[in-house]
Amino acid sequence: MCRHHGPPEVLSVEDVPAPELGPGQVRVRVGAAAVNFPDVLIIAGEYQMKVPPPFVVGSELAGVVTEVADDVEGVAVGRHVFGTMLVGAFAEEAVLAASSVSAVPDGVDDRTAAAFGVGHRTAYHVLRSIARLQPGEELVVLGAGGGVGLAAVQLGAVLGATVTAVASSPEKLEAAASLGATRLVDHRAADLRHALREQLPDGADVVVDPVGGTLSEAALRSLRFGGRFVTVGYAAGEIPRIPLNLVLLKGVQILGFQFIDFATHMPHEQRRDEAELMALLAEGRARPHIGATFPLEHTAEALRLVADGGAIGKVVIDVGDAG
Numbered sequence: 001m002c003r004h005h006g007p008p009e010v011l012s013v014e015d016v017p018a019p020e021l022g023p024g025q026v027r028v029r030v031g032a033a034a035v036n037f038p039d040v041l042i043i044a045g046e047y048q049m050k051v052p053p054p055f056v057v058g059s060e061l062a063g064v065v066t067e068v069a070d071d072v073e074g075v076a077v078g079r080h081v082f083g084t085m086l087v088g089a090f091a092e093e094a095v096l097a098a099s100s101v102s103a104v105p106d107g108v109d110d111r112t113a114a115a116f117g118v119g120h121r122t123a124y125h126v127l128r129s130i131a132r133l134q135p136g137e138e139l140v141v142l143g144a145g146g147g148v149g150l151a152a153v154q155l156g157a158v159l160g161a162t163v164t165a166v167a168s169s170p171e172k173l174e175a176a177a178s179l180g181a182t183r184l185v186d187h188r189a190a191d192l193r194h195a196l197r198e199q200l201p202d203g204a205d206v207v208v209d210p211v212g213g214t215l216s217e218a219a220l221r222s223l224r225f226g227g228r229f230v231t232v233g234y235a236a237g238e239i240p241r242i243p244l245n246l247v248l249l250k251g252v253q254i255l256g257f258q259f260i261d262f263a264t265h266m267p268h269e270q271r272r273d274e275a276e277l278m279a280l281l282a283e284g285r286a287r288p289h290i291g292a293t294f295p296l297e298h299t300a301e302a303l304r305l306v307a308d309g310g311a312i313g314k315v316v317i318d319v320g321d322a323g
């Protein structure tokens with residue numbers, strides 16, 4: 001429970017009344033939930049959408065539907081689902097829009113399903129619909145040890161690209177290599193611009209950037225003529241200012257992606273991507289890397305790990321008897 005804005009440590013674990021079910025909603029007995037970087041920003045009151053305290057934190061979950069509103073069709077009690085919301089997921093029970101939940105494919109456990117939603121959907125939409133990544137292309141992923149980054153590494157490889165992972169530690173790069181990255185760059189060990197030039201003398205086709213800060217311009221400079229740079233987030237805490245002449249001189253495109261309004265602006269692509277991604281999940285070709293798991297009582301520690309950039313892949317909160 002967040003009773004006032006601040007760092008993750010302001011959170012308290014409390015027994016509170018179960019949330020009320022409204023029209024169009026379903027109630028879920030949560031098995032597992034997963035941490036996303038925006039959770040940290042929402043608690044701090046620094047996210048683009050403000051949530052006035054008090055509120056229960058958490059934006060993605062998996063579990064079993066225990067109640068559906070009268071006007072809901074297509075979601076049945078007992079259904080194993082995963083879903084996303086702005087807040088409310090780090091709890092034994094959550095109430096969310098029926099339209100925000102999807103059926104979990106057979107054989108996928110709650111931890112995997114909870115950790116899948118935001119990272120893999122973001123990465124897949126970015127690669128498939130925004131960058132339009134093609135087999136055989138050179139893909140550079142910044143923040144490649146993080147939730148979005150590791151998903152982009154895995155899905156980039158699935159889509160047939162050669163993946164260069166950029167991260168800050170050998171442990172993060174090892175995780176990226178295990179998911180399909182074949183070129184590894186530790187940006188703490190070397191100047192990123194030079195390291196990328198060495199790894200990719202002919203340049204990259206696509207850069208995925210969930211980090212921002214000083215890494216962005218160096219990565220943009222690694223693009224070859226006609227390359228695409230997708231800005232996804234600013235985990236470094238700094239929104240970079242890019243000299244526009246670089247775009248002109250290199251003939252590259254800088255593109256943006258925002259999860260919350262993607263379905264509104266690109267409904268056809270959203271449906272296609274979702275169907276393809278669910279098939280990859282069911283086949284086991286798309287799987288989140290879970291770097292750490294915490295019990296609900298230790299939610300603040302889980303958020304701290306993500307806030308400090310220390311997480312490898314996804315951080316999961318075990319809520320119930322996560323299968």
Ligand SMILES: NC(=O)c1ccc[n+]([C@@H]2O[C@H](COP(=O)([O-])OP(=O)(O)OC[C@H]3O[C@@H](n4cnc5c(N)ncnc54)[C@H](OP(=O)(O)O)[C@@H]3O)[C@@H](O)[C@H]2O)c1
Binds near residue numbers: 036144147233310
């Ligand atoms: N546009 C969208 O729709 C969308 C969707 C999902 C997420 N996002 C955004 O994408 C970003 C990454 O999300 P994520 O879930 O992948 O986060 P994450 O798992 O925490 O990974 C973020 C990565 O950023 C790097 N980083 C550099 N400086 C950092 C700092 N001061 N604090 C934390 N991380 C730092 C770290 O990589 P290295 O240590 O390797 O440098 C870290 O692994 C966030 O800003 C998030 O809000 C956007």
